[in-house]
Each structure stands twice: as structure tokens, then as C-alpha cells.
Amino acid sequence: MKGACDKVRKTMEGNRIIKNGIMTAAVCATLLFASACGGSGSSHVITQPSPPTGSNVAALTVNAGPAGNYANGAFTSVTVCTPGTSTCQTIGGVLVDTGSSGLRLLSSALTVSLPQQNYSDGNPVAECLPFVIGYTWGPVQTADVEIASEKASSVPVQVINQTAYPLPATSLCANNPGGPSDTVPNLGANGIIGVGSFAQDCGGACALQPSSGQNPDLYYECPKTGCTAIAETLAQQVANPVALFSKDNNGVIIELPAANGPEASLTGSLVFGIGTESNNGLNGATVYPVDANGNFVTSFNSATYSQSFIDSGSNAFFFPDSAIATCSDAPAFYCPSSTVNLSATNAGFNGTPTGMVNFSVANADDLFNNNPTANVFGQLAGPNTITGFDWGLPFFYGRNVYTAIEGQSTPGGTGPYWAY
Numbered sequence: 001m002k003g004a005c006d007k008v009r010k011t012m013e014g015n016r017i018i019k020n021g022i023m024t025a026a027v028c029a030t031l032l033f034a035s036a037c038g039g040s041g042s043s044h045v046i047t048q049p050s051p052p053t054g055s056n057v058a059a060l061t062v063n064a065g066p067a068g069n070y071a072n073g074a075f076t077s078v079t080v081c082t083p084g085t086s087t088c089q090t091i092g093g094v095l096v097d098t099g100s101s102g103l104r105l106l107s108s109a110l111t112v113s114l115p116q117q118n119y120s121d122g123n124p125v126a127e128c129l130p131f132v133i134g135y136t137w138g139p140v141q142t143a144d145v146e147i148a149s150e151k152a153s154s155v156p157v158q159v160i161n162q163t164a165y166p167l168p169a170t171s172l173c174a175n176n177p178g179g180p181s182d183t184v185p186n187l188g189a190n191g192i193i194g195v196g197s198f199a200q201d202c203g204g205a206c207a208l209q210p211s212s213g214q215n216p217d218l219y220y221e222c223p224k225t226g227c228t229a230i231a232e233t234l235a236q237q238v239a240n241p242v243a244l245f246s247k248d249n250n251g252v253i254i255e256l257p258a259a260n261g262p263e264a265s266l267t268g269s270l271v272f273g274i275g276t277e278s279n280n281g282l283n284g285a286t287v288y289p290v291d292a293n294g295n296f297v298t299s300f301n302s303a304t305y306s307q308s309f310i311d312s313g314s315n316a317f318f319f320p321d322s323a324i325a326t327c328s329d330a331p332a333f334y335c336p337s338s339t340v341n342l343s344a345t346n347a348g349f350n351g352t353p354t355g356m357v358n359f360s361v362a363n364a365d366d367l368f369n370n371n372p373t374a375n376v377f378g379q380l381a382g383p384n385t386i387t388g389f390d391w392g393l394p395f396f397y398g399r400n401v402y403t404a405i406e407g408q409s410t411p412g413g414t415g416p417y418w419a420y
Helices: 003-013 364-370
Strands: 057-063 073-081 088-097 101-106 125-130 135-147 150-160 191-195 219-221 251-255 266-272 287-289 296-300 303-310 340-347 354-361 400-404 417-419
Touching: 073 101, 073 191, 101 135
Parallel strands: 088 191, 101 150
Antiparallel strands: 057 073, 057 266, 073 088, 073 135, 101 191, 125 135, 125 219, 135 150, 251 266, 251 400, 287 417, 296 303, 296 340, 340 354, 400 417
16 A cells, blocks of 8 residues: 555565464565575674673564464563553563564453543544454554563553454455454464554554545544544554653664574564664664655666565565475465575665675475474565565574664664664
8 A cells, every 4th residue: 555554555565474384464574585594795794692781672582482383483572551550561472573663462462451542532442454464453552661671651552352343344454365363373473563664553644534535544433333434643543662762762673693594593682772872873784764665675686676675574585586486385485496595685765875685595395394393494485465575584684683763863864764
């Protein structure tokens, strides 16, 4: 979806793939990178001798996740509290996603009571957030959010609950082929924390009246007579918690070690802030500005893809290449007869700077079948469902990857941008 709905585009076009090859709903799209070969190409492929420390650092783990079968999923823990109180709960197994914005938690994972957000007429507000395959539906509630020692107060969050209110038959979720992602088996996580380039999950489009024809109808008021699309102000939209921190609020860094072949798990760090502390400097990373949609440019196989992005919520490299065979039993992945070594060039949305990335694609069937206890796959890739290049979590292995938030000042310029 384009135009006024740009900020939700990647979420709506994305997907998540569980290790058994079944495609279900989730956060973002996918792509491939050769971390199993020790990283690649352009700037700042690093070996991380020890994780950073500090009050702005949260532990990050790539493992099978709460469902026990997630491939290339990076998880952390999030503490949510009833606003203004010490009644709190720490929830683990929350997927970290740089390709979306906002905290979404399964209602089944919540034990604390969070106040319901109500529309101006007093009716409760709910949100439909569609993905390519699947969707999340449920009430918008309010929580104080804490990760590491960073805190944000009164954050609008989505509580995923398919039965809280009737799903409108006209919504973008109603006809989604993947169905609801409202359980751990379907979502693969206890929730999603979107720490992407934007402060809200939709932005100006959702603040317009539905009658304008430009509102994507993600937000609804839900009286007993049924849910109706509404205009949702920026302040009420499900928000990127990082943008609401009192400090270290201009972006995040994901730091993961290189993957030395298929592994059971990797441990890394989610660092808050860019250039705000001694442990989060750019350190010479190359800054790639993105456009208003959160995209930059990838050139690959003599084609230019201007709708490309870096996305920790995608569990593979996802890109178009008709020369690579897909898996007969799981066409969402590539299954070449032997490992394929490739390269692409990334550039800022305006064409500069540029940097080459080398990556590899292995046979997904062999990766899964020959490594049944592994959840880390640096050479996992598949064809994309959009006209762009999706640099998924394998791209992060062996790199420090920076995501700067729109409108926020950083040593690398004003966000949004990616840097690595």
C-alpha cells in the first residue's frame, strides 16, 4: 500500500516463516545473507568479542522462540506495567522487529491489567494490522513499558485478542489468507516489539477521516453494535516505545555475532540510542538514508530495487532470482543444488552512499533437515513477494546495524536511516 499509508507498507507486505516451512503471519518480509560464511562485503562486518554493557542494553537471543520452531528469530524481554503503578509483568519471547513500529502482545501472555483506550465518544478502540499472510487484531490499551533500564510512560500498545471484539467484515484483516496470529503457535512469539524507523505504526494516514479515502482503516471504535473505522490521532496510535523513552530515544542498534554455520542459538544485544552514550556511537558505520516509506535502494542482477529495507523481523534474505530453484515442499525458500555466492549493492534512497554486500544462499531443505536442533541459519533465503530486497535477520549476523527514528537527531544526521 502506497501514498498516505506508507508507514504500514512493509508490515502489510511481509511474512514470517516457521522452521518447518509453514508460512504464517508475522512481522515483515525476508531476504538472504551469508552469515554462515562469516559475514560479507561492504562496511563494518565485525567480530564482537564481548557484548556491550550499560543501562541502555537489553539482552537479545536468536533461538527457537516460545513456539519452539522459529528460524532466525531475535527475541528479548519487555516489562509492561499498569500505568503509574508498580504492578508490572516481564514478558519474554518478544520478537524484535526493525521493520515495524509498536509493541504488540498476545492477550494470553498478559497477566497485568492494562487500561483500554477509548474513542472520543467513549467506545473502545481496536486495531487490525494485516500482514501478507495473517494479521493481528485486538484492542489498543495503554502501558508503561520498560526494556533494560529505559522507560516509556503511557504507551499505546496492541493486545492481540481475536475474540475481544467482532472483526469487521470489511477490514483488511477479514479476508487475509493467513488468518489470525493470535496464539503462540501462529505468531511464533509472545509478542512483537517494533523498533523501526517510525514513531507510530501508521502515521498521518490513520489520522485522516475514513471518508477521505486515504485512511487504510486500521483503527476502529467498537460499540456493542459492531466496529467502525475511525481516524486515530498520532498520540493515540500504537507507538514505537523507543521514541517515547526519556533518553536514548533516537534509534536502536542490534549487535549480533557472526554465525558459524547452523547453530542452536546466538546471544547479542539490543542497544538503545545512537551517539547518546559511550556504548552506542556510530564508530564509522556508513549511513544509508531512507525515504518516507522507510526504503533504500538495492541493485542486484542488473536490476534496481528502490523498495528495499533492512528488517530484523524477517527471518531470511528475501529477493527475486529466477535462476535459483525454490524448494518443492516449501516454495517460500530457495533450494539451490549447491550453495550460491552472490553480491548486491546497497545505496541510500537518493543514490548515495553505496556499498557492496556479499552473501550466500544454501539449500533450505538441507539446512533444516541436516540440522534439526539449529535455529540460526545465515544462508537462508527465499523469493520476495514484493518488488524489493528484504535484508532479513541473517544480514545482522556479524554486524552492528543501526536504525534511526524519523525526525530524531543523531551523529549521522536526522533519521530515518539505516547504518552498518
